[in-house]
Amino acid sequence: MKTGNALFEYLLRLGDNCLILSQRLSEWCGHGPVLEEDIALTNVALDLLGQARFWLSYAGEIEGAGRDEDQLAFLREAGEFRNALLLEQPNGHYGETTARQFYFDAWHYLALKELRHSSDARVAEIAEKALKEVSYHLQRSADWVIRLGDGTEESHRRMQSSLDDLWMYTGELFEMDSIDEQMLRQGIGIDLAVLRLSWLEHVEKTLAQATLQLPAGNWMRRGGKQGVHTEKLGFLLAEMQFLQRAYPGAQW
Amino acid sequence: MHAEVDERGFQERLDAGIKIEPKDWMPEAYRATLVRQISQHAHSEIVGQLPEGNWITRAPTLKRKAILLAKVQDEAGHGLYLYSAVETLGVTRNQTIEDLLAGKAKYSSIFNYPTLTWADIGMIGWLVDGAAIVNQIPLCRCSYGPYARAMVRICKEENFHQRQGFDILLKLSRGTAAQKSMAQDALDRWWWPSLMMHGPPDAESKHSLQSMRWKIKLFSNDELRRKFVDQIAPQAVYLGLEIPDPDLKWNAARGHYDFGKIDWDEFYSVVKGNGPCNRDRLRTRIEAHEKGAWVREAAAAYAEKKRAGPEAA
Amino acid sequence: MSDWPLWEVFIRSQHGLAHKHVGSLHAPDAEMAMKNARDVYTRRNEGISIWVVRSSDITASSPADKEVLFEPANSKVYRYPGFYEVPEGIEHL
Numbered sequence: 300m301k302t303g304n305a306l307f308e309y310l311l312r313l314g315d316n317c318l319i320l321s322q323r324l325s326e327w328c329g330h331g332p333v334l335e336e337d338i339a340l341t342n343v344a345l346d347l348l349g350q351a352r353f354w355l356s357y358a359g360e361i362e363g364a365g366r367d368e369d370q371l372a373f374l375r376e377a378g379e380f381r382n383a384l385l386l387e388q389p390n391g392h393y394g395e396t397t398a399r400q401f402y403f404d405a406w407h408y409l410a411l412k413e414l415r416h417s418s419d420a421r422v423a424e425i426a427e428k429a430l431k432e433v434s435y436h437l438q439r440s441a442d443w444v445i446r447l448g449d450g451t452e453e454s455h456r457r458m459q460s461s462l463d464d465l466w467m468y469t470g471e472l473f474e475m476d477s478i479d480e481q482m483l484r485q486g487i488g489i490d491l492a493v494l495r496l497s498w499l500e501h502v503e504k505t506l507a508q509a510t511l512q513l514p515a516g517n518w519m520r521r522g523g524k525q526g527v528h529t530e531k532l533g534f535l536l537a538e539m540q541f542l543q544r545a546y547p548g549a550q551w
Numbered sequence: 552m553h554a555e556v557d558e559r560g561f562q563e564r565l566d567a568g569i570k571i572e573p574k575d576w577m578p579e580a581y582r583a584t585l586v587r588q589i590s591q592h593a594h595s596e597i598v599g600q601l602p603e604g605n606w607i608t609r610a611p612t613l614k615r616k617a618i619l620l621a622k623v624q625d626e627a628g629h630g631l632y633l634y635s636a637v638e639t640l641g642v643t644r645n646q647t648i649e650d651l652l653a654g655k656a657k658y659s660s661i662f663n664y665p666t667l668t669w670a671d672i673g674m675i676g677w678l679v680d681g682a683a684i685v686n687q688i689p690l691c692r693c694s695y696g697p698y699a700r701a702m703v704r705i706c707k708e709e710n711f712h713q714r715q716g717f718d719i720l721l722k723l724s725r726g727t728a729a730q731k732s733m734a735q736d737a738l739d740r741w742w743w744p745s746l747m748m749h750g751p752p753d754a755e756s757k758h759s760l761q762s763m764r765w766k767i768k769l770f771s772n773d774e775l776r777r778k779f780v781d782q783i784a785p786q787a788v789y790l791g792l793e794i795p796d797p798d799l800k801w802n803a804a805r806g807h808y809d810f811g812k813i814d815w816d817e818f819y820s821v822v823k824g825n826g827p828c829n830r831d832r833l834r835t836r837i838e839a840h841e842k843g844a845w846v847r848e849a850a851a852a853y854a855e856k857k858r859a860g861p862e863a864a
Numbered sequence: 865m866s867d868w869p870l871w872e873v874f875i876r877s878q879h880g881l882a883h884k885h886v887g888s889l890h891a892p893d894a895e896m897a898m899k900n901a902r903d904v905y906t907r908r909n910e911g912i913s914i915w916v917v918r919s920s921d922i923t924a925s926s927p928a929d930k931e932v933l934f935e936p937a938n939s940k941v942y943r944y945p946g947f948y949e950v951p952e953g954i955e956h957l
Contacts, residue, residue, distance in 0.1 A: 325607045329600035332843025339903040343622040369612045393846045450849025542611040551611035575927045635888040850892035
C-alpha cells in the first residue's frame with residue numbers, strides 16, 4: 300500500500316480510539332458517583348478529545364482530500380471507523396467504565412512511549428504530548444481498579460465481572476496486520492505484539508494489589524481496525540453525528 | 552472565656568467592610584441565611600450541568616464539544632467551591648445534598664426548562680450565564696469571606712461561559728435559514744425564564760432587605776434585572792434576533808430599557824416544583840447519587856483498611 | 865451513606881513563593897485527595913505544587929483570641945529596620 304494511504308489508516312486508528320472513548324466518557328458528565336470524580340473523569344475525556352483532534356487533523360492532511368477533523372469525525376459511516384472494539388463498549392456501571400479505561404490506559408501508555416520515537420516527526424510530537432496526559436490517566440484508572448477491587452464485597456464482585464466481561468476485547472490491541480507491519484518497517488509505527496508482555500505484567504501487578512484475578516480465556520473478538528464493529532458503535536455515532544447529518548454543510 | 556460580639560458590633564464590622572470568617576461570632580439568622588443562599592447556589596450549579604450536559608454527546612463539531620465539556624466541568628467545580636463554603640458554616644456536604652434530593656432545597660428555576668436544540672446551548676451561555684454574572688460579580692464583595700473568595704474564583708472562570716454562548720449564536724445567526732430560525736425559536740423560549748432568574752419583584756422578595764443590610768446581597772432583584780436587560784438588548788440586535796417582548800423599548804428619559812410584564816404565576820409554579828423538568832432533574836440527581844453509592848462506599852472501605860494497617864486485614 | 869473526609873487544599877503557583885489556601889474537597893484518602901485537587905484546582909495552570917491536609921488536622925486560632933495573640937506584636941517597633949537611624953555615608957547596612 301502507498302505510504303500515504305497506510306499512514307492515513309494508521310492515524311485513523313489512533314484518533315478513533317481516543318474519539319470514541321472520549322465520547323463514552325463524556326456521557327458521565329453530570330452523572331458521576333461523586334462531584335470530584337465527575338470533574339476528574341471529564342478531564343480525561345477532554346485530554347482524549349484533544350488527542351483525537353490532533354490525530355484526525357493530521358490524518359486529514361495526509362489523505363490530502365480536504366477532509367478536516369470534523370468531516371472525519373462526523374461524516375464517516377461505522378464501517379469506516381478504525382477504533383478498537385473495547386472503546387465503543389457502553390459505560391455500564393462505574394466498574395465497567397473503570398475496567399475499560401484501565402485496560403486501554405495501560406495499552407495507550409505503552410504504545411505512546413514507543414510512538415515518541417517514530418520516524419515521522421508529527422507522530423512523535425503528538426505522542427510526546429499525549430504521553431504526559433496518559434501517564435496520569437493510567438495512575439487514575441489503576442487507583443480505581445484497586446479501590447473497587449479491594450473495597451467492599453460488592454465492589455470486588457462488580458469489578459471482577461467487569462474485567463471478565465471486557466477481557467475478550469483486549470486481544471485486538473496487540474495484533475499486527477499488514478498496515479501495522481508496513482508502518483513498523485518504515486519506522487513510523489510500533490510493534491504491538493511486543494507490547495503485550497509489558498501490558499500483562501502491569502495489569503497483573505495492579506490486579507494483584509486489588510485482590511482481583513486476571514481473567515482467563517483465549518477467544519478474542521476483533522475487527523475494529525478493519526471497520527467491523529460491534530452493534531454499539533452505530534448507536535454512538537447516530538447520536539454523535541446527528542446535527543451534521545441533519546444540517547449538511549452548515550457551519551457551527 | 553470567649554468574648555461575644557453583639558449584633559450591633561457585628562453590623563458595625565459589616566458596615567466597615569470587614570469580612571466575617573468561619574469561626575467569627577455571627578447572628579444565627581445570618582448563618583442560616585448564608586447556608587440557604589450558598590447551598591441554593593451550589594445546587595444550581597450541579598443541576599445546571601444537566602440541561603447543558605444533554606448536548607455534549609451531540610455537539611456539532613469537536614471544538615464545540617471540547618468547549619462544552621470544559622464549561623459543564625466548570626459548573627461542577629463551581630458547585631464544589633460553593634459546597635466547600637457551606638461546610639465552613641457547620642453543614643456537611645452530605646446533609647446539604649440530602650436536602651436537595653429530598654426536595655427540601657431549592658435551586659435556580661431556570662434549570663427546570665428543557666434544552667431542545669443546539670441553539671438552546673447558546674441561549675444558556677448568553678442569557679443564563681449572563682444573568683448569573685450580573686448577580687455574581689457584586690457577590691465577590693459580600694461580607695462572608697469563604698463565599699466571597701469562592702465567588703472570585705467562579706467569576707474568573709465564568710467569563711468564557713457567556714462568550715462561548717454568544718459565539719454559538721453568532722455562528723447560527725450567520726448561517727442557514729434553518730439555523731437562524733433555530734436561534735430565534737430558542738430565544739422565544741428562554742427570554743422570559745431568564746428575566747425570572749433574577750428573582751421575584753423587590754416588593755415581593757421576603758429576604759432581600761435583611762440580606763442587603765448583611766451585605767450578602769448587594770443589588771436588589773429589580774436592579775439586577777434592569778442591568779441585565781440593558782446589557783443584553785443591544786446584543787440581541789447584533790445577533791439579528793428579536794426579543795419576544797413587544798413592550799421592550801429604549802427609554803431615553805430613564806436611560807434604560809422599558810420591558811413588558813413578567814408572568815409571575817409561571818415563576819412561582821416552577822419554584823413550587825411544577826416546571827417542565829423539575830421532576831426529571833431531581834430524578835436524575837437521585838439516580839446518580841444512588842447508583843454511585845457502592846463506589847463511594849468502596850473507596851471509603853479501602854481507605855479504612857489502609858488506615859487500620861496490614862495486620863488488621 | 866459513607867462519608868469521605870474533608871481536605872483543605874493549598875497550591876503554590878508557578879511564580880509564587882508560598883502555598884496558598886484555595887479551597888476544600890472530599891476524598892477517601894490522601895492519594896485521591898491529591899489527584900482530585902489537581903483535577904479541581906489546577907485546570908487553568910494555577911499550580912506547580914499541591915498540599916492536601918485533612919481539615920480535622922488543622923488547628924486554627926480562635927477569633928476571640930485575636931487581641932491576645934496578635935496585638936502585642938504591634939508595639940514592638942524595634943523589630944523593623946526603620947526604627948534604627950543609619951549615619952550618613954554608611955553603606956550596606
